Amino acid sequence: MECIITIELGTNGVRLFAFDLKGNVISSTKASYPTFHSEPDYSEQDPEQIFITMLYVLKNFLIESIHPKKYKVQSICFIASMHSLLAVDAHGAPLGNVITWADNRGKKEALDLKNSQLGKKLYEATGTPIHPMSPLLKILWLKKNDPERFAQTHKFLTLKSYILQQLTGEYVIDYSLASATGLLNIHTMKWEGQALDYAGITVDRLPELCSVFTTPGKLRKEYQTSLGLSASTRIMIGSSDGCMATLGAGVWGEDKATITIEDSGAVRVVGKQVLRDEKKRFFNYLLTENHYISGGPTNSGGVIFEWFANQFGEFKGPFDLEYTIESLIHEASNVVTGSEGLLFLPYLLGERAPLWNPNARGSYFGINIKHERKHFIRATIEGILYEIYSIGKMVEEHRSITSLSVNGSFAAIPFCSQLIADIFNKPVSTINKANSAGLGAFLLTATDMGIYRNLDEAAKSVTFHETFHPRHHDHKVYAQYYQLFERLSLKLEDEFEMIANLQQKS
Amino acid sequence: MNQFFLHHSQSKELSGFPHILEFAIRKNNTIQLNSLSLTTSDCIRIYYIMEGKFEWIIQNRHTILYPGDVAVILPGQTFQGENDFLDIGSLFWIHIKVDRVESNMQMVLGKWSGLSERESLTIGRILHLSQTPVLVKMKPILSILQLIQTELFQQQIGYTTRVNQLIDELLILIARQSTLQNNLQRDFPQAFIKLEQALRKNLAHQWTVEEMAALVGLGTTAFTERVKSYTGFSPLNYLINIRISEAIKLLRRDNVKVTAIALDTGFYSSQHFSTTFKKLTGYTPGEFRKRDSLKN
Numbered sequence: 001m002e003c004i005i006t007i008e009l010g011t012n013g014v015r016l017f018a019f020d021l022k023g024n025v026i027s028s029t030k031a032s033y034p035t036f037h038s039e040p041d042y043s044e045q046d047p048e049q050i051f052i053t054m055l056y057v058l059k060n061f062l063i064e065s066i067h068p069k070k071y072k073v074q075s076i077c078f079i080a081s082m083h084s085l086l087a088v089d090a091h092g093a094p095l096g097n098v099i100t101w102a103d104n105r106g107k108k109e110a111l112d113l114k115n116s117q118l119g120k121k122l123y124e125a126t127g128t129p130i131h132p133m134s135p136l137l138k139i140l141w142l143k144k145n146d147p148e149r150f151a152q153t154h155k156f157l158t159l160k161s162y163i164l165q166q167l168t169g170e171y172v173i174d175y176s177l178a179s180a181t182g183l184l185n186i187h188t189m190k191w192e193g194q195a196l197d198y199a200g201i202t203v204d205r206l207p208e209l210c211s212v213f214t215t216p217g218k219l220r221k222e223y224q225t226s227l228g229l230s231a232s233t234r235i236m237i238g239s240s241d242g243c244m245a246t247l248g249a250g251v252w253g254e255d256k257a258t259i260t261i262e263d264s265g266a267v268r269v270v271g272k273q274v275l276r277d278e279k280k281r282f283f284n285y286l287l288t289e290n291h292y293i294s295g296g297p298t299n300s301g302g303v304i305f306e307w308f309a310n311q312f313g314e315f316k317g318p319f320d321l322e323y324t325i326e327s328l329i330h331e332a333s334n335v336v337t338g339s340e341g342l343l344f345l346p347y348l349l350g351e352r353a354p355l356w357n358p359n360a361r362g363s364y365f366g367i368n369i370k371h372e373r374k375h376f377i378r379a380t381i382e383g384i385l386y387e388i389y390s391i392g393k394m395v396e397e398h399r400s401i402t403s404l405s406v407n408g409s410f411a412a413i414p415f416c417s418q419l420i421a422d423i424f425n426k427p428v429s430t431i432n433k434a435n436s437a438g439l440g441a442f443l444l445t446a447t448d449m450g451i452y453r454n455l456d457e458a459a460k461s462v463t464f465h466e467t468f469h470p471r472h473h474d475h476k477v478y479a480q481y482y483q484l485f486e487r488l489s490l491k492l493e494d495e496f497e498m499i500a501n502l503q504q505k506s
Numbered sequence: 507m508n509q510f511f512l513h514h515s516q517s518k519e520l521s522g523f524p525h526i527l528e529f530a531i532r533k534n535n536t537i538q539l540n541s542l543s544l545t546t547s548d549c550i551r552i553y554y555i556m557e558g559k560f561e562w563i564i565q566n567r568h569t570i571l572y573p574g575d576v577a578v579i580l581p582g583q584t585f586q587g588e589n590d591f592l593d594i595g596s597l598f599w600i601h602i603k604v605d606r607v608e609s610n611m612q613m614v615l616g617k618w619s620g621l622s623e624r625e626s627l628t629i630g631r632i633l634h635l636s637q638t639p640v641l642v643k644m645k646p647i648l649s650i651l652q653l654i655q656t657e658l659f660q661q662q663i664g665y666t667t668r669v670n671q672l673i674d675e676l677l678i679l680i681a682r683q684s685t686l687q688n689n690l691q692r693d694f695p696q697a698f699i700k701l702e703q704a705l706r707k708n709l710a711h712q713w714t715v716e717e718m719a720a721l722v723g724l725g726t727t728a729f730t731e732r733v734k735s736y737t738g739f740s741p742l743n744y745l746i747n748i749r750i751s752e753a754i755k756l757l758r759r760d761n762v763k764v765t766a767i768a769l770d771t772g773f774y775s776s777q778h779f780s781t782t783f784k785k786l787t788g789y790t791p792g793e794f795r796k797r798d799s800l801k802n
Contacts, residue, residue, distance in 0.1 A: 013738070031738030034695075034702050048751035056747060056786055057738060091798050093758040226788030310692045318691035318724060319732055 003071040005061075006441035007054065008079040009159055010241060011035070011100065011263065014054045016061050017438035018071070021451060023461065027065035028438070031057045036097065041104040041132075044097035047086055047162055054163065059227055073229055074449070077441040078238040080160035082180035082285075085135040087142065087153040088162065095149050098159050099138050104350075106137035107358060109144075113137065118198065120280065125192050127274060127284030127292075128182040131352065136182030139199040153205065160237075161207045168217035168235055171207040176239035176293075178209055179286040186274065186286050212239045212288065213448045236445055241437045242297075243287045246270060247455065248440030249405040249431060250462025257295070257401045259388060259420060259428075260436070261411035263303040267353075267391040268295035275398045281354050282394075291455065296353025296391040300346035300384055302410030304362075307348060308380045312373070329415050332378035337422070338477040339375045341366045343485055344383030345492075350500075351387070354394045355489060359500035365488055381416065382423075382478075386485040389423045404428045405464070407436040414468075422474040423482070429464040507556070507596075509533050512658070519658045522666050525616050526673075527601040529658065531556070534592050542587035550602040550613070551579040552676065554647050558595015561588035564639040576644040578680055580633055581607050598651050602673060618670045621677070628717050629681040635704050635721065636684040644683060650676050685723035694736060697722045705745060709752055709772045715741050749773065750786055757795045764791050 003026055008015045013032030020026055033053050036044045066073065083101035088094050099105075113119040114130040128134050135156070143150045157165070158181070161173050178184040178191075183199065183206070185192040191203050210216065214237045224231060238244070242260075246268045249258040258268045269275075274284035275294040284294045305328075306321065313324035347360035364379065395401065404426050406417050412430055421428040431439070443458035452458035511530040514520045520529065527549055542562075553576065560571040565583040573595075579585045581604055587593065605616040613630035614623060621629070641647075654672045657665045688700070701721050705713060718741050719729035733741045749771040756767040768779035768791075784790050789797065 029738065032736060034699050036699075046751060048754045049748060052747050052751045052754070052786060056743075059786075091758065093798065094755075220788075222788035222793070226785075313692075315692055318728065319694040319697070321692070321694065 001069075001071050002074040003066065004074055004442055004445045005058075005066075005076045006079060006238075006438045006445075007058065007076060008241060008244075008435075008437050008441070009050065009054065009081065009163065011081050011102070014050070014057055015435065015438065016057060017435065017442070018061070018066055019439075019442040020071075021074075021446065021449075023439070023442055023446065026069070026071065027061070028435070029057060029061050029065070035100060035102070039105070041107065043100045043102040043104075045100055045159075047094045047098050047159065050098070050159065051163055051166055055223075062227055062229070067228055073233045075234040075236050075445045077236040077445045078160055078164065079241050079244045079437050079441050080158065080163075080177060080238075082177060082240045082242060083133045083135060084159040085138045086157045086159055086162050087149055088155050088157055088165075089152050090154040092154075092165060094162065095152055098162075101133045103138065104132045104358060105145075106132040106134075106141040109137045109140045110134070113198070114280075118194065122182065122192070122195050122198070123280045124276075125185045125187065126182050126195060127179055127184075127186040127286070127294075129280060129283055129352070129356065130182075131356065132358070133352075134182035135180075136195055136199050139201060143200045150200075155207060156201065156205050157207055164216055164235070164237065165207075167219055167223060169220060170216040172210050172214065172216040172237055173207040174210055174212045174214065174237045174239055175286045175288070176212055176243045180240060180242075180283070184209070184286075186284060186292070189286070189289060210237055212237060212243075212444060236448070238441050239287060239444060240285065242266060242268065243285060243293045244437040244440030244444070245407060246293050246436075246440065247287070247443055247459055248436030248438065248462065249407050250459050250464070251405045252456055252459035254399055255402045257392065257395060257399075257404055258436075259392070259404055259406045259411055260408040261301040261384075261388065261406070261416070262408040263301050263306075263410075264297065264299050265301035265388055265408065265411070266295055266297040267388060267395055268293055269395055269399055269401070270294075271399070275395070277398075281356060288455065294395075296394055298387055298391060299349040299352055300387050301408070302384075304346045304348055304384055305380060305410065308377070312376070328377050329381075329413060331374045332381055333415055335374050335378040337474045338481050339379040339382060340371065341368070341481075342371050342375045342379040343481060343488070344376075344379040345485070345489060346380070346383045346387050347489075347496075353391045357493065357496060359496045360489075360492075361496055361499050361503075363488070363492070365484075381419065382481070383485070384410075385416065385419050385423055386478075386482050388420065389482060390486060390489070392424055402426065406430055414466075417466075418468045418471075421468040421470045423478045425470045425472070425475040425479075427470065428468040430466050430468075431462055431464060507531055507598075509596075510655075519661075523618070523669060525603045525618050526669075527603050529600045529654070531596065531598045531655075533596040534558075534594055537591050537594060540590050542592040543590045544584060544586040546582065546584050547579045548581055550581065550604060550677075551577075551585070552600050552602070552647070552680070553577045553579075554598040554644070554651055556596040556598055556648075558593060558597075560593045560595060560597070562586065563588060567639065569640050571640060572642075574643045574645060574648075576641040576647050576680070578633060578639055578641070578684075580630070581613060583639070598648065600651065600654070600673075600676075602677075615677075618673075620671060620674050624714075624716075626677075628720050629677055631717065632681045632685060632720055636688050638684065638688065641680065641683050641687060644679075646679060647676065650679070681720070682723070685721060688723075691723060694732060698733070698736060702748070705748060706752070709749060710770055711772065712774070713745055713772070718745075745772075746782060746786075750783060753779065753783065753791070754787075754794070757791055758798060760795070760799065764795075767791070 015030040017028045018026040086098045251258045275282045343365040345363045348362040350358035351360040604613040719726045753771045765776045768776040773779035
C-alpha cells in the first residue's frame with residue numbers, strides 16, 4: 001500500500017500527516033521548536049534545531065507508524081509558514097537564525113516604502129502587503145543594519161528552501177512562498193527587478209523558482225538509509241500554509257471564503273484574478289498560474305484568548321491551559337450575545353488587516369457597573385471574531401460570499417464556529433479533518449499523481465463535518481455592536497500612536 | 507521585636523555554627539552616610555524586611571524592598587544601598603557561609619547541611635539563573651528566621667540539628683519560591699523558553715531531568731508529561747536535539763575539532779557524540795562536515 005506524507009513547518013512546530021491514497025489519515029504526529037525574541041521586535045528560530053526536530057520526528061514517525069504497517073511512502077510534500085528569511089553562505093551554512101513572519105525589525109523600512117510611489121507599484125506587482133513581515137524589507141534591513149551578514153550572503157532563502165537544500169542539495173522555492181516574499185511579480189511569475197533593486201540584491205542571490213508540483217531532487221542517500229526510504233520516494237516542494245489551508249478547506253469557488261484562526265488568523269478566497277485594492281490591504285499569493293489565494297491576515301487570533309486565559313483564567317493545576325480555556329469558554333456561553341454592551345478591541349500585538357497599523361493596541365470599551373468577569377470573557381472572544389469579520393467585510397467589497405469554511409484550533413471550537421456564523425450571518429462549515437493544511441498538501445500531491453484531474457476537483461472531494469447556521473436574532477445584536485467596534489478601531493488611530501510611543505519609552 | 511546581633515567571631519550562640527556568619531535584627535532609626543557602600547558578598551545573604559522601604563542595588567539591579575520582601579545575595583554578587591547608606595526601617599538577616607563556589611556560581615554547602623550535593627548545586631543554579639534577587643511577600647521566611655532565633659537563644663536539646671535543618675528549609679523555600687515567582691505556572695511556553703535559554707547557555711553541563719524540572723518549578727513526573735505534550739519529545743531527547751543542532755553549527759566551522767565539539771555540546775565522549783549524531787542525521791560528524799565543505 002502506498003501513502004503520502006505531508007510535513008508542515010509551522011510557526012510553533014512541525015506537524016506530520018500520513019494519508020492513504022484515498023485521503024484517509026493513517027497517522028499524524030507533531031513536535032515543537034521555540035521562537036527567540038532577543039530584542040522586542042525580533043522573532044527568530046534556529047534553522048538547525050528545526051531541521052533536526054523535523055528529521056527526528058520524521059524518523060520516529062516512519063519507524064513507529066508507517067514501516068510497521070507496510071506502507072510504502074510514495075511522496076513527501078512540504079508546507080511552510082510564509083515570509084521567513086534565512087541567509088546562508090557559500091557553503092550553505094546559515095548566517096544567523098531564521099527571521100520569522102512575526103519579526104518587526106523592518107518597521108521603519110516598511111513605513112518608508114509604504115509611503116512612496118514605488119511602494120504602491122511593488123504592492124501591485126508582488127501581491128505582498130508592504131509590512132515588516134515581508135522578506136523584501138528584511139533583506140533591506142540586513143543591508144542597512146548588518147552589512148557584514150548581507151555581504152557574506154550567498155543565498156537568501158526561506159526556511160523551507162533551507163530544509164529542502166539539506167535533504168536534496170538543491171536551492172529551490174515554490175511560487176506560493178515566493179509570492180509571499182515581496183520579491184516576485186505575481187503576474188509575470190518572475191522575480192521583480194524593481195523589488196530586487198530596492199532590496200539591493202541580484203537574481204543569483206535567490207533560490208530557483210519552481211511550481212508547487214516540482215521535485216527538486218532526490219533525497220540524499222544518507223537520509224534514505226537512515227529513514228528507511230527508497231530512492232523512488234518523491235520529494236515534492238509543495239506550497240505555503242496559507243494556500244494549503246485554503247485548498248484543504250475545500251473552499252474553491254468565488255462565492256466562498258475560508259477563515260483560519262490558530263494563534264493568528266486570516267480570511268482567504270480563491271480566484272483566477274487578484275483582488276485589487278487602492279488601500280493596499282489585501283495579500284494576493286500564487287498557488288498555481290491559475291489560482292490566486294487572496295485575503296487579509298490578522299495578528300489577533302487564538303493567541304489573544306490565550307493571553308486572557310493566562311492572566312485571568314482559573315488554573316486547576318500548574319500550566320493547565322487547556323482546562324482553563326475550556327472552562328472560560330463554558331462561562332462565556334452563559335453570557336448573552338453582545339456581552340451586555342462590553343466591547344473588546346483585540347489589537348494587543350498591533351494589527352495587520354484591515355488596519356495595517358503596528359501601533360494599534362487593545363482596549364475594553366463600555367464597561368459599566370453591572371459587568372462581571374464572565375462578560376469580559378465573552379467580550380474577548382467576540383472582539384477577536386469582530387476583527388475577523390472586519391477582514392471578511394473588506395473581502396466582500398470585492399466578492400460576494402455566500403458560505404464560509406473555518407479551520408484552525410481556535411476557529412474550530414464549536415462555540416467560536418457558531419459565533420462566526422452569527423456575526424457573518426452565513427452558514428459555516430468545518431472540515432472533518434483536524435488539519436486543513438495537511439489535507440491541502442495531500443490534495444496537491446494526489447492531483448499531481450493523477451488521482452484528481454485538477455485542483456478544482458480535488459477541492460470538491462473535501463467533505464464537511466458539521467455546519468453551523470446563523471441565528472438571525474444574534475446577528476442583529478452583533479451587527480449593532482460591530483458598527484461600534486469598527487468606529488472605535490478607526491477613531492482611535494491617533495491615540496494608538498500616542499500610547500505606542502509612550503509604551504516604547506517605558 | 508528586639509534588636510540583636512550575632513557574629514560568628516564574637517557570639518557564643520554561634521560557636522557550634524561556623525557556617526552562620528551573621529544573624530541579626532536591626533532597627534535603623536537614623537541614616538548614616540556610607541553605612542551600606544558597595545561590597546561583593548562572599549556568602550549567601552538573606553534579608554527579610556520588617557519595616558520601612560529599602561532601596562538597594564544588587565548585582566547592578568535596582569530593587570525596592572517593602573515589608574515582607576526578601577532579598578537574596580549570592581556569593582560573588584555585588585550589593586550596596588542605592589545611596590550608599592542603609593535606609594530607615596527594620597530588617598532581619600542571616601549570612602550563610604558556603605563550602606566552595608564552583609564554576610557557573612554553583613554553590614556547595616558544608617557538611618552541616620542535610621541537602622545532598624546535587625540538591626544544593628541545583629538550588630544554587632536556580633537562584634543564580636532566576637536573576638531576581640527579590641522575593642515578594644514571603645512571610646514564611648520570617649517564621650523560619652524566628653524559629654532559628656528561638657533555637658539559638660534557648661539552646662534546648664537537639665538545637666544544633668534543628669538550626670541546621672531550618673537553614674536548609676530556608677534555602678529550599680527560597681529556591682521554590684523563586685521559580686514560582688518567575689513562572690506563574692500558567693504560561694508553559696514562556697517557562698519553557700526560559701529553560702531552553704538556560705540549557706543553551708550551558709550545554710556542556712550534564713543536565714538531569716530533576717534540574718530541568720526544578721527550573722520550571724514542577725516535579726519531574728509532571729514536567730516530563732508537559733514537555734512531552736508540548737514539544738513531542740521527552741526532556742532528555744529534547745536536550746539531545748539542541749545538542750545536535752549546536753554541534754551542526756560547530757561542525758560547519760572547520761577549525762573546531764570533533765572531540766571539542768562533542769564535549770562543548772554536552773556529550774561525554776566523541777564516541778557517544780558520533781553514535782548519537784549518526785543515529786539522528788544519517789551521517790557521522792566527519793561525513794557531515796565533509797559533505798558541506800565539498801558540495802560548494
